[in-house]
Amino acid sequence: MQWQNSGARYGVPAQTLHWGIALLLLILFPLGWYMTGLPLGLEKFEAYQLHKSLGLVVLSVMLLRLAWRWRNPPPPAPAGLPSWMRLAATFTHFALYGTLFLQVGLGIAMSFKANAPIAFFDLFSLPNPLTPDKKVAEWLSTAHSWTGNAIVSLIALHAGAALWHHFVRRDDVLRRMLPFGANARNSSYPPTKTD
């Protein structure tokens, strides 16, 4: 089992954190869209609390990811990739990190401004340090909704690019993030004399 990222593939912790976030978002988005349409009542309240708790889990996993990435730089882009594509990939990755942190921050601030509780899986509640303000809460809710749309677009771009690498360019970019992806179908790293 490979723990550290290498030049050719991601290690197990980086893969687990990546697919963990993907799974959490796969639950958080449909839950967010579903819960806002529910009528007022216990089901809505519980759905909101679950959404908030999972959002806080996303925050913890993202912080872990950043810490791990800082100690474990990702494998480089495959050799021969045009520089605008490298730039686009770097931009998408940073934008994903940025918008995810922003989304969690907006969610927390919105709940505080609405004076709504944030209970983490019924284990503890976050104390509200902000003065409630309904107007600001509404504004933050709109921002949370738009940032959600931006994240969905970035994920579509990110996943589309991974599939393009795998099926069209036929390199190892997707494989090196997969737990059981055999290494180097068409490895371009480390660069060879022919690259």
Ligand code: HEM
């Ligand atoms: C990455 C993490 C998160 C994602 C992807 C996410 C996504 C979403 C989505 C898609 C919606 C539906 C918005 C709409 O109606 O268009 C929503 C609503 C909501 N989210 Fe999040 N969310 C996240 C984190 C959080 C956190 C951490 C909190 C609070 C602690 C939170 C609180 C809320 C609340 C209160 C609503 C309902 C807004 C309303 O009723 O106007 N979210 N979220």
